[in-house]
Amino acid sequence: MNLRRLLAMALKEALQIWRDPRSLAVALLMPLMQMAILGYGVSLDIKHVPLCIYDQENSQASRAVVERFVSSGWFSVGHVITRYSGIRRAMDRSECIAAIVIPANFSRTLAATGSAPVQAIFDATDVNTTNIALGYAQGVVAQENADISTQWDMSHDVQPSQAGQIELDPSVWFNETLDSRYFIIPGVVAVILALVGAQLTSLTISREWERGTMEQLISTPISALEVMLGKLIPYFAIGLVDAAFCLGVTIFWFGVPFRGDVATLFVTTALFNIVVLGIGYLISVRIRSQLGASQIALMVTMLPTTLLSGYTFPIDQMPAPIRALTYIVYPRYYVTILRAIFLKGSGLADLWGPVLGLCLYAAAIIWLASRAFRKQL
Amino acid sequence: MAGPGEAAIRVQGLSKSFGPVRAVRAIGFDVSPGEIFGLVGPDGAGKTTTMRMLAAVLQPDAGEIVIDGVNVAAEPERAKLHLSYMPQRFGLYEDLTVSENIFFYAELFGVSRNDRMTRSQQLLGAAGLLPFRRRLAGQLSGGMKQKLGLVCALIHTPKVLLLDEPTTGVDPVSRRDFWAILYDLRESGVTIVLSTAYMDEAERCSRLALLHGGAIRYCDTPSRLKVSMPGALLAIPATDPRGVRDALTGKPGVLGILLMGDRVHVRVDDAARRIPELQRLLAERGITEASVEPTEPGIEDVFVALLGQGSGP
Numbered sequence: 001m002n003l004r005r006l007l008a009m010a011l012k013e014a015l016q017i018w019r020d021p022r023s024l025a026v027a028l029l030m031p032l033m034q035m036a037i038l039g040y041g042v043s044l045d046i047k048h049v050p051l052c053i054y055d056q057e058n059s060q061a062s063r064a065v066v067e068r069f070v071s072s073g074w075f076s077v078g079h080v081i082t083r084y085s086g087i088r089r090a091m092d093r094s095e096c097i098a099a100i101v102i103p104a105n106f107s108r109t110l111a112a113t114g115s116a117p118v119q120a121i122f123d124a125t126d127v128n129t130t131n132i133a134l135g136y137a138q139g140v141v142a143q144e145n146a147d148i149s150t151q152w153d154m155s156h157d158v159q160p161s162q163a164g165q166i167e168l169d170p171s172v173w174f175n176e177t178l179d180s181r182y183f184i185i186p187g188v189v190a191v192i193l194a195l196v197g198a199q200l201t202s203l204t205i206s207r208e209w210e211r212g213t214m215e216q217l218i219s220t221p222i223s224a225l226e227v228m229l230g231k232l233i234p235y236f237a238i239g240l241v242d243a244a245f246c247l248g249v250t251i252f253w254f255g256v257p258f259r260g261d262v263a264t265l266f267v268t269t270a271l272f273n274i275v276v277l278g279i280g281y282l283i284s285v286r287i288r289s290q291l292g293a294s295q296i297a298l299m300v301t302m303l304p305t306t307l308l309s310g311y312t313f314p315i316d317q318m319p320a321p322i323r324a325l326t327y328i329v330y331p332r333y334y335v336t337i338l339r340a341i342f343l344k345g346s347g348l349a350d351l352w353g354p355v356l357g358l359c360l361y362a363a364a365i366i367w368l369a370s371r372a373f374r375k376q377l
Numbered sequence: 378m379a380g381p382g383e384a385a386i387r388v389q390g391l392s393k394s395f396g397p398v399r400a401v402r403a404i405g406f407d408v409s410p411g412e413i414f415g416l417v418g419p420d421g422a423g424k425t426t427t428m429r430m431l432a433a434v435l436q437p438d439a440g441e442i443v444i445d446g447v448n449v450a451a452e453p454e455r456a457k458l459h460l461s462y463m464p465q466r467f468g469l470y471e472d473l474t475v476s477e478n479i480f481f482y483a484e485l486f487g488v489s490r491n492d493r494m495t496r497s498q499q500l501l502g503a504a505g506l507l508p509f510r511r512r513l514a515g516q517l518s519g520g521m522k523q524k525l526g527l528v529c530a531l532i533h534t535p536k537v538l539l540l541d542e543p544t545t546g547v548d549p550v551s552r553r554d555f556w557a558i559l560y561d562l563r564e565s566g567v568t569i570v571l572s573t574a575y576m577d578e579a580e581r582c583s584r585l586a587l588l589h590g591g592a593i594r595y596c597d598t599p600s601r602l603k604v605s606m607p608g609a610l611l612a613i614p615a616t617d618p619r620g621v622r623d624a625l626t627g628k629p630g631v632l633g634i635l636l637m638g639d640r641v642h643v644r645v646d647d648a649a650r651r652i653p654e655l656q657r658l659l660a661e662r663g664i665t666e667a668s669v670e671p672t673e674p675g676i677e678d679v680f681v682a683l684l685g686q687g688s689g690p
Binding site: 002004005007008011012015016019020211212213214215216217218219220221222223375376377 | 429432433434435436453454457458460461462463464466467468469470471472473477480481482484485486487526529
């Protein structure tokens, strides 16, 4: 390996990127846009669930239940319904996804027995949202129950009952406010770096073929390894700049707490970059047109990264065969690492599993990529 | 190293097929140090394929190429150290400037900074490119691009220079600059192999290989090739060359007719006997007072005569 040839290649490639508006846009604008779209657009938190109330009794007690739902902040009470069929119609029109029915004998039953049923109806076409809304509703009802049972005990002049008063005491670690953004945005960074990096390097060899510069290049003594490393160096720098940018936005704009150390973040990010760039380069060596290479790169990175990296869909909940498949989806390691660094403050030693995964991946990709390019027409 | 009297390039039994197409069929030739060796032939004759194999960018199916004592198939990377290849299609970076392209190729061949400075100054001067050093290569004219290609190919002082149709689409002034540089190179002992479709250019080579259908039909110096042309050549200046051609086609003793712009070249078996006959045939067609004179064949005449081809309609 000759350092002079390698550096000449790196310098040439950097100049070309600098002068190519398309490459620059992909390198610098795409992360910005994706960060905005995915950072703001993807949130698993559901606030203001549209709710309908069918209060058959309209008593003080029933209005207290309704008030409890309103003041929780999770629901926004829209329609007041006066018939069962009204619920169905409101759901059909997507005016609500949840409805609460308070029966006509609510306060009487409550006064007599200390408990009374309230019906909750959910539009479960969106299962995910429904589950979350259901959780909210249970929380609201649990609070109401606690109040009611206390009142009931007092009015019946008995000692507060020990049984039946289950206080929900949720204990949430690492993401105390249960803000799904803290969980998702580090994942978004991994997705962006995976997409942008592969896009950039997927063009690098195919561009030489397409523009007819390859024939002259391979007639020189430059080695395949020098071509590869020379071409990847400027993209590696761009990848780190993009990473710094995305991670900066994550911390300073979206306010995701950063509890780890910068060194761990840097090492793992660099490692991930090597894998991502190597994959784009491999594609570029195989596909001799820029358009084809960039399409393949998009296909190879986009679907597995968004679906199987665990950045939105939890890997633990996937069926076993799919879960096994995620081990070859390299962003999953980086998603895991980023979340752990951000929210748990994990160091390299804690993260040895996914870091080892990335190392193996990087070694395999570099080995393949260094052998893939042949100096032949 | 090629010793004295040893060939700079030795090619034996070189073959290459692309699927069913046999692009190059067992060709062989030797090129001596300091020669300008021309590969001449129509499109599809196998010129580019041959050049690519010489440049070690295309693996031959069979045969052997030895350049400057190095077996190209066995040690392509070692051969490349002393080779320079200019592909037919412009192979430099259009989004880099003239100087940046030169720098890049100088670095790839390990040229020292001082050598690069003096050589690029000298070569750019000879190519008339000095004022354009900061211009992007993509914004140069066709001729300037080719000259820049040559400058980049020569920045490391190669022993063997391979040029695939280097002056196609190049204006006459740039071609003159181009050839001036090639002659200088020959003086300094560089061996040059070039392919060309231009006959005037072929004439400037020290030796020529006439390539047709992937095989070398004739290989000799331009003057000996001319002597080997069967028959004698007559020139007929004409205002209506096609009329002359139509009048003489297929007549006894006429071996070939070639339109050369404002005159017609007619190859005949016996000049002394056929001149009066041709004049009579032309007069019958109303072309009177046509001068029919013997002339020296150009390489195009030889080429067409040897390969038995017409020049088309």
